[in-house]
Amino acid sequence: xxxxxxxxGTPIVxxxxxxxxxxxxTAAQEQGPALVQTVGRAGGLLSVQNQQxxxxxxxxxxxxxxxxxxxxxxxxxxxxxxAIAAHVFPGVELLPDGLSLLAPAKLKLIPAAPVAxxxxxxxxxxxxxxxxxxxxxxxxxxxxxxxxxxxxxxxGRAGEDEQGADDIVEDPNDEIAGYIEHFSMYGGGxxxxxxxxxxxxxxxxxxxxxxxxxxxxFEEALSDVMHVKKAIAKLGGDDPFSNKxxxxxxxxxxxxxxxxxxxxxxxxxxxxxxxxxxRIMNLFGLPVYEDDARNEEVAAVxxxxxxxxxxxxxxxxxxxxxxxxxxxxxxxxxxxxxxGVVNLGWQVMGDDSSYVYGTAELPTxxxxxxxxxxxxxxxxxxxxxxxxxxxxxxxxxxxxxxxxELTLSGEVLEEVVSCIPYGCVSAMASxxxxxxxxxxxxxxxxxxxxxxxxxEGTAITTTTLEHITAPLEQ
Numbered sequence: 001x002x003x004x005x006x007x008x009g010t011p012i013v014x015x016x017x018x019x020x021x022x023x024x025x026t027a028a029q030e031q032g033p034a035l036v037q038t039v040g041r042a043g044g045l046l047s048v049q050n051q052q053x054x055x056x057x058x059x060x061x062x063x064x065x066x067x068x069x070x071x072x073x074x075x076x077x078x079x080x081x082x083a084i085a086a087h088v089f090p091g092v093e094l095l096p097d098g099l100s101l102l103a104p105a106k107l108k109l110i111p112a113a114p115v116a117x118x119x120x121x122x123x124x125x126x127x128x129x130x131x132x133x134x135x136x137x138x139x140x141x142x143x144x145x146x147x148x149x150x151x152x153x154x155x156g157r158a159g160e161d162e163q164g165a166d167d168i169v170e171d172p173n174d175e176i177a178g179y180i181e182h183f184s185m186y187g188g189g190x191x192x193x194x195x196x197x198x199x200x201x202x203x204x205x206x207x208x209x210x211x212x213x214x215x216x217x218f219e220e221a222l223s224d225v226m227h228v229k230k231a232i233a234k235l236g237g238d239d240p241f242s243n244k245x246x247x248x249x250x251x252x253x254x255x256x257x258x259x260x261x262x263x264x265x266x267x268x269x270x271x272x273x274x275x276x277x278x279r280i281m282n283l284f285g286l287p288v289y290e291d292d293a294r295n296e297e298v299a300a301v302x303x304x305x306x307x308x309x310x311x312x313x314x315x316x317x318x319x320x321x322x323x324x325x326x327x328x329x330x331x332x333x334x335x336x337x338x339x340g341v342v343n344l345g346w347q348v349m350g351d352d353s354s355y356v357y358g359t360a361e362l363p364t365x366x367x368x369x370x371x372x373x374x375x376x377x378x379x380x381x382x383x384x385x386x387x388x389x390x391x392x393x394x395x396x397x398x399x400x401x402x403x404x405e406l407t408l409s410g411e412v413l414e415e416v417v418s419c420i421p422y423g424c425v426s427a428m429a430s431x432x433x434x435x436x437x438x439x440x441x442x443x444x445x446x447x448x449x450x451x452x453x454x455x456e457g458t459a460i461t462t463t464t465l466e467h468i469t470a471p472l473e474q
Contacts, residue, residue, distance in 0.1 A: 034074035050075035053112030084189035091187035134231035135178025246287035266316035334368035354389035379414020
């Protein structure tokens with residue numbers, strides 16, 4: 001899950017984004033009628049068939065949408081021109097175009113005609129007539145941690161690539177599926193190795209030049225490259241990138257470390273950039289060479305980034321606003337909501353642990369109809385947020401992240417009004433409510449969504465962690 005971009009990088013990068021999401025089918029490519037369905041925070045399954053009988057399914061998980069959205073699945077009768085010649089199905093357009101999801105949705109194809117080898121089929125995002133990006137083969141996880149030393153040795157790299165290829169190709173259900181994070185036009189086909197080789201070159205060419213605040217566009221471009229890499233592994237091809245991705249990361253880190261830095265280093269833009277480049281280093285790794293001197297240079301850059309992240313964490317990340325929205329949904333028409341802000345203070349307790357504490361009054365509202373009863377909730381959750389900042393390290397003891405482990409607990413005092421056609425009854429209720437959260441500082445200022453199911457309902461918690469740049473003014 002990604003947040004809204006604060007900086008979009010160079011004008012070239014902006015042009016790429018518009019170019020990517022601006023592509024639409026011609027009237028001849030569309031077939032109708034499209035499936036139109038309203039989907040809300042509880043998620044849903046949409047299924048439609050195209051003219052040749054293929055079934056296209058879109059599974060939107062709970063929490064992927066913040067509000068009700070009218071969604072259209074528009075199957076295409078003719079595939080738009082793109083870089084894959086052998087189409088398995090013409091494609092589908094998901095509307096509204098550009099809609100971003102808070103959690104990845106699964107796009108699945110069930111072909112009408114048997115496919116000889118589903119493992120040789122990929123679904124892709126159609127960017128242009130020359131460029132498509134394979135979809136993620138696994139759902140990205142907000143809490144996913146990657147060891148920055150995964151690429152620390154040639155044996156580890158080779159083992160990872162072999163295991164990744166096996167994991168990707170093996171699918172007991174022979175599903176043709178992928179995961180998407182925004183709405184656009186998607187297709188499916190059987191690419192040749194020559195075609196994916198061309199895609200690999202284009203994907204790498206899309207990596208933007210260094211811009212100190214263009215880290216979001218840089219990370220998105222690297223993610224595209226990695227999707228192409230996994231598609232090549234799925235098809236049984238050799239990795240065309242070698243150290244190229246890691247070397248691009250290394251070059252951007254060097255440039256960022258050479259930038260003039262504010263003192264103290266708590267300027268919001270600089271702070272966000274430092275956290276972002278630390279995240280990119282951990283996600284994509286740094287190159288490993290056969291030459292010891294070059295590896296020492298890489299190790300020095302890694303150490304500088306780790307030191308910088310630790311410094312800005314120690315000096316700047318001392319107070320936060322934690323924005324909380326919890327929706328407890330029993331049915332489509334009965335819901336309770338807790339919403340508010342908790343100010344957190346970070347107090348160092350000893351050498352190795354940090355203590356986080358905050359209090360707030362979160363309004364409790366909601367209601368709806370259940371059977372013949374109309375219910376409303378109106379009250380306050382007197383919440384205490386308490387926990388610790390935990391330093392996450394790799395096997396070598398190198399810090400990779402800081403994580404807030406919090407418990408939200410406290411008393412809820414609310415008025416419950418229940419009405420039936422013959423009248424209403426009001427009652428005061430008091431109870432204890434408790435919720436545990438784990439928030440990564442690598443995801444600072446991004447939205448984190450957790451979904452928990454319970455009997456007859458779903459609880460969706462949305463949290464955003466905001467760093468307070470001037471704590472004394474808060």
